[in-house]
Amino acid sequence: MSAWIRKLAGLFRRNAAPVIEPSRATVPHDTLVIAIGDVHGCIDLLEDLWKQLSSIAARSQCRRKVLVFLGDYVDRGPASATVIDRLVRGFDGFTTIFLKGNHEEAMLQFVSSPLVGELWRSFGGMETLRSYGVIHGEGASWNDTRAAFAMALPPAHLDFLKNLKLHHIEGDYVFVHAGLRPHVSLEDQVEHDLLWIRDEFLASDADFGRVVVHGHTPGQEPVIRDNRIGIDTGAFFTGRLTALVLEGRERRLVST
Numbered sequence: 001m002s003a004w005i006r007k008l009a010g011l012f013r014r015n016a017a018p019v020i021e022p023s024r025a026t027v028p029h030d031t032l033v034i035a036i037g038d039v040h041g042c043i044d045l046l047e048d049l050w051k052q053l054s055s056i057a058a059r060s061q062c063r064r065k066v067l068v069f070l071g072d073y074v075d076r077g078p079a080s081a082t083v084i085d086r087l088v089r090g091f092d093g094f095t096t097i098f099l100k101g102n103h104e105e106a107m108l109q110f111v112s113s114p115l116v117g118e119l120w121r122s123f124g125g126m127e128t129l130r131s132y133g134v135i136h137g138e139g140a141s142w143n144d145t146r147a148a149f150a151m152a153l154p155p156a157h158l159d160f161l162k163n164l165k166l167h168h169i170e171g172d173y174v175f176v177h178a179g180l181r182p183h184v185s186l187e188d189q190v191e192h193d194l195l196w197i198r199d200e201f202l203a204s205d206a207d208f209g210r211v212v213v214h215g216h217t218p219g220q221e222p223v224i225r226d227n228r229i230g231i232d233t234g235a236f237f238t239g240r241l242t243a244l245v246l247e248g249r250e251r252r253l254v255s256t
Helices: 003-012 043-059 080-089 102-112 114-122 125-131 142-152 155-162 191-196
Strands: 031-036 064-069 095-098 167-170 173-176 211-214 228-230 242-247 250-255
Touching: 031 043, 043 080, 043 242, 043 250, 064 167, 080 125, 080 155, 102 114, 102 125, 102 142, 102 155, 102 191, 114 125, 114 142
Parallel strands: 031 064, 064 095, 173 211, 211 228
Antiparallel strands: 031 242, 167 173, 242 250
């Protein structure tokens, strides 16, 4: 991590202790639900956060434990390949849900077509390539780089990417990567909005039928509204990865 990124991390870091936030919304009885925000190749932060979360889970009396990752596992940070390898290994004692983010969409598109190479480069794809040992040097052909990447990508990682979900429901909460289009039922939402939407969703006070838990839009702090909770705290530049812990009507925010 460069000096300027460490400086930003120091400016943005906040108290990492869990914050209790009671709510009328609830998760199913006897169920602990943990949602983790955008990891973006920051394996060190994921492992640090997991130490805190596994301790919380060990103290919980709930028999059912659910872990929801909100997408954007890759790009920007230095260790995308290692992050996916860690996710593929799983988390003992948890039913694990992996959602698809817009960065995974771009990564999958590049596996199929070199035409998206420049677009992927613009939001962090070069770091992902390097994490798999693929270098797109000056004057290199995107076609050659795509072929090298397809060879370097382990089959288990490709299967993981191809089987990511678009949303998940637990009680009064729905988990998505980016958000929902207001006044459109969940069944009628389109994939592009679930992965990419910002302004129309973030500015809306619409009742989505459930509280929407999302990532995608980074901020210095988690955002808690009546209709949504955003937990992308910009791990790759702030050094802060955030999780939302739900049990009954209790909400806790846990960060690195």
